[in-house]
Amino acid sequence: MTQASQEIDMEKKFERLENILHSYESAVVAFSGGVDSTFLAWVCKRVLDSKVLAVTVDSMFIPQSEIREAELLAQKIGLMHRIISIPDFDETVLENPPNRCYLCKRVLFSLLLEVARDSGLCVVLEGSTIDDLKDFRPGLRAIREKAVKSPLLDTGLSKQEIRILSRKFGLPTWDKPPSACLASRIPYNQKITREKLEIIEQAEDYLRKKGFTQCRVRCHLDLARIEVLPEERQKFFSVPFLDELARRFQEFGFRYVTFDLEGYKMGKLNQAVEEEGL
DSSP states (O other), X not given: OOHHXXXXXXXXXXXXXXXXXXXXXXXXXXXXXXXXXXXXXXXXXXXXXXXXXXXEEEETXXXXXXXXXXXXXXXXXXXXXXXXXXXXXXXXXXXXXXXXXXXXXXXXXXXXXXXXXXXXXXXXXXXXXXXXXXXXXTHHHHHHHTTOXXXXXXXXXXXXXXXXHHHHTTOTTTTXXXXXXXXXXXXXXXXXXXXXXXXXXXXXXXXXXXTOSSEEEEEETTEEEEEEOGGGGGGGOOHHHHHHHHHHHHHHTOSEEEEOTTXXXXXXXXXXXXXXXX
């Protein structure tokens, strides 16, 4: 497919998205402040105007920096915005089984459906794309069960196309690095605790302040496994920096600090599900 035909195809998908959104009288949008949910919320506002409420869920799985970013983004775009909290998850979620995302999403979307009912809004929308079908995504099952709509997925839009369209329309998130909940840093069947999540958040904040554009700190009990973009791996090969990093991570609460030589790869912890049939 030529670049011109790709652009035409993308524009057709965008037109189809607007038509889908026109079919709803009003909507609640699950709003994380990431690339996809920001684009979806912006298009909803463009189509439905004031009949859109963006809702951000604040839980122990979400870094506080992302909650603040979502709040600022909503203001910048001119969205009606609400933050709702999940104080704690029950033990079935915290035991971290391979279907943890399904269990978590059931809680999350039940809350969003309650918000929609209480606010008199007719549908709940979320920002999955066709790329999410390529990885282990048990949360998609909860989305279907709760009858939550996924208009980006329904129109066949990819993450790359959403970035291109976001840039075209001047959205500040067009080049924002992908993010995922902090629970995704802990291997399945290792229990999730608030303490683990807090030290992961501290460690990743430290790496971002050191200039790493995208990073993950995987928590294997008391061992940290650091992933950064493959093109940023060379930044680690400085003895003073390695000494400082080891000391800081130990201060955060890790006993051992390791570096993943392969670098960051989306869904790396999900490989165990596919390879070992967890």
